[in-house]
Amino acid sequence: MPQFLKTKEKASIPIGQTDPAISSTVSRVIDDIRAAGDAAVRSYSEKFDKWSPASFKLSATDIENIMKQVPPQIIADIVEVQKNVRTFAEAQKQSLGEFELEIQPGVFLGQRNNPVASVGAYIPGGRYPLLASAHMTILTAKVAGVPNVIGCTPPIAGQIPHATVAAMHLAGADSIYILGGVQAIAAMALGTPSIPKVDFIAGPGNAFVAEAKRQFFGAVGIDLFAGPTEVLIVADDAADPFTVATDLLSQAEHGPDTPAVLITTSEELGRRVIAFVQSLLVDMPTAALAGVSWRDFGEVVVVDTLDEAYKLADVYASEHVQILTREPREALEKMKNYGALFLGEGTCVSYGDKVIGTNHVLPTRGAARYTGGLWVGKFLRTVTYQEVRSPSASGQLGRLCGRAARAENFEGHARSGDLRAHHYLGDQHEWIDGAGNL
Missing domain, CATH: 3.40.50.1980 (Nitrogenase molybdenum iron protein domain)
Incomplete structure (x- = not known):
């Protein structure tokens, strides 16, 4: 059973929900720009x-x-x-x-990535x-x-x-x-x-x-539907509490509503991190923001095992997940829900934000359960194309299409298939005369 050494004082806004006042203001601005x-x-x-x-x-x-x-x-x-x-x-x-596949003789399917x-x-x-x-x-x-x-x-x-x-x-x-x-x-x-x-x-x-x-x-x-920046750190008893505290505050300074969460297997580490956070905030230039985030949205959770820590971290589905354990790469196999994963003490979240090369536009508010972050693929439209070069294959597909479409009561679709079966295989249908005319 998780033990909370520190709980958040405010509830985060769930994904998909918006402050009505903000929504109303934005709508008014949009309407004015649409008009003028x-x-x-x-x-x-x-x-x-x-x-x-x-x-x-x-x-x-x-x-x-x-x-x-x-x-x-x-x-x-x-x-x-x-x-x-x-x-x-x-x-x-x-x-x-990109590829082109001959799925059966004379039937070609392909994929293109168009920007x-x-x-x-x-x-x-x-x-x-x-x-x-x-x-x-x-x-x-x-x-x-x-x-x-x-x-x-x-x-x-x-x-x-x-x-x-x-x-x-x-x-x-x-x-x-x-x-x-x-x-x-x-x-x-x-x-x-x-x-x-x-x-x-x-x-x-x-x-x-x-x-x-x-x-x-x-x-x-x-x-993405973006919310406040988030950081979650998974740490065992080998982690340095000063590093953990520093890295939590490095993200908390983004704004007054940034969740900063520590999940650890060590109660001692958790208590030392809390103490270090308070001491670091004393002279931190961005303490006015980081301190409010930590007070309102910071959490420290103690669990029994790392497996439990990884499972709980997946429930949070945080934007940034930092692994400060003896075997950080274990998280690659044990975890699935995160915007970006930062493995080991040498890899801080700030690197991802600023310099390392991976994209820092990432899912928040639990959206990591169903999407990743911004990447090249977001700017590409993966589209398909089809070409049936074989008359007999087109006729066979026409017969299949006729049966499949009529099972769904799509008579127009069925007739498109019927017509190919008639042209290429000589099939007869009531709605087509022998010359292929209505």
Whole structure:
């Protein structure tokens, strides 16, 4: 029976549920932009971001001047990180095979992977300028072969976020807009005279951005229904409690509603982690956020065995799962429900967020039970094609189709099959005369 050394004080919002106030606000903004287009986009940008430039789109000259203002070390780091992301994304794409199969003599079935035609990538600003989201969305879409990727990112305190723009440009964005919030999502989903409509929107954001994506899903594709960042650590008695505490807080600083959970087989470790968390929060620059997350959503659970720990972790189905045990790779076989798995003390979740190369747009709120995160395949449409070259095979399929369709009362479908059986095998049917006419 699990023993809770620390329980969360607030309940997380279940997946699929939205704050009614947020939903109502987002709906109103979307309706206004649908009706007034660019004028409404500009109005909301002024209202929420105090931002109303002559053009939200950056020109080539604007981007060139911005790039010159970014410190060389930041540029070099962006290039190195994007090399990692590109390498992994390219390997993912190579794993997606196209094929053609002759399923029976003269009958050919095939599969193609066609990229989406246009993608809108949202790169958050606000509390943190998330450069890494440019790598994860824009670059991954370009590796998939998307011909047109536009990026939107909000101004920060009324200023263009230079490093974010550099990351977007180096990732391969075809156009960049300094525009944030619901107004950016709505503009990309609906299209306006100045902002082209896209087919797919990707990227994290705050609750309003997430709700806007949810409301547009169906009209456009989206990557995920995203919630607050999550971290879950599975640790045994060999884990270093200071490392565990540090890694829990590294994710808790994302916001005031980040679940940070420890499942351990060692009560002593669990109590020491709780103590270290409190001591680390004393002088942590982001303690105002991390401390609230830890207080409201942090949990420490003690279980008897690692097998029990893995089973419980699968129930949580957390976005990030970090394994700090003697044999971390055991989790690859024992666990199934997670957005991303981080194995061993040398592999912190922050690497996945920022630099290592795997995608950081991941399922939250238990969605890892049924989906993975953003990857090259999200920007590809796996489509099929069929060709029957053999007349006799088409006739045989026609007979089968006639019987199968009539079992479902689809007479029109059955007649399409009948006609091929008549043409290629000479079958006679009441609704066809001998000349093949009605």
